[in-house]
Amino acid sequence: MTKLHDLAPATGATKAKRRVGRGTGGKGHKTAGRGTKGQKARNTMPAGFEGGQLPLMQRIPKLKGFTNPFRIEYTPVNLAALEALGKDEVTPAVLVEAGLARPKALIKVLGQGNLTRPVKVSAHAFSKSAEAAIGAAGGSVEKVPLPYGHGRPPASGNALMNR
Numbered sequence: 001m002t003k004l005h006d007l008a009p010a011t012g013a014t015k016a017k018r019r020v021g022r023g024t025g026g027k028g029h030k031t032a033g034r035g036t037k038g039q040k041a042r043n044t045m046p047a048g049f050e051g052g053q054l055p056l057m058q059r060i061p062k063l064k065g066f067t068n069p070f071r072i073e074y075t076p077v078n079l080a081a082l083e084a085l086g087k088d089e090v091t092p093a094v095l096v097e098a099g100l101a102r103p104k105a106l107i108k109v110l111g112q113g114n115l116t117r118p119v120k121v122s123a124h125a126f127s128k129s130a131e132a133a134i135g136a137a138g139g140s141v142e143k144v145p146l147p148y149g150h151g152r153p154p155a156s157g158n159a160l161m162n163r
Helices: 079-085 092-097 128-136
Strands: 074-078 106-110 120-123 140-143
Touching: 074 079, 079 106, 079 128, 106 120, 106 128, 128 140
Parallel strands: 074 106, 120 140
Antiparallel strands: none
């Protein structure tokens, strides 16, 4: 019967750790892979030291996360606002005229409120609940293509704009 002290890894399965700087008998003798002379050869370099330049860990912000430079920002318009307009056809131009959106703004219709009559709505995006409510009221939905044709907006933000 095999005992616990008889167990060993298969031959070739483990490899000895390389011991550098332990004489000329093996790899990494003399300079131990640190090159010749200089500050970096003498074990006086703190981790992350960049020669006096402000280190990366101090340059980046303390708070975690990031801001997506390709975020698409929509102007929300609720169903209640469409109902209050009292129009049979609602387009981005109609919403700008009514003061619900700015010119050139991307518009997303959200499902808060009720529609009691059929309305033909054109916008850049719709929530699922808004699309269902417009359809249930007998209206129709038309998605206006985004102004940038290739699928994502141009990058925005200080790091990408001020170059």
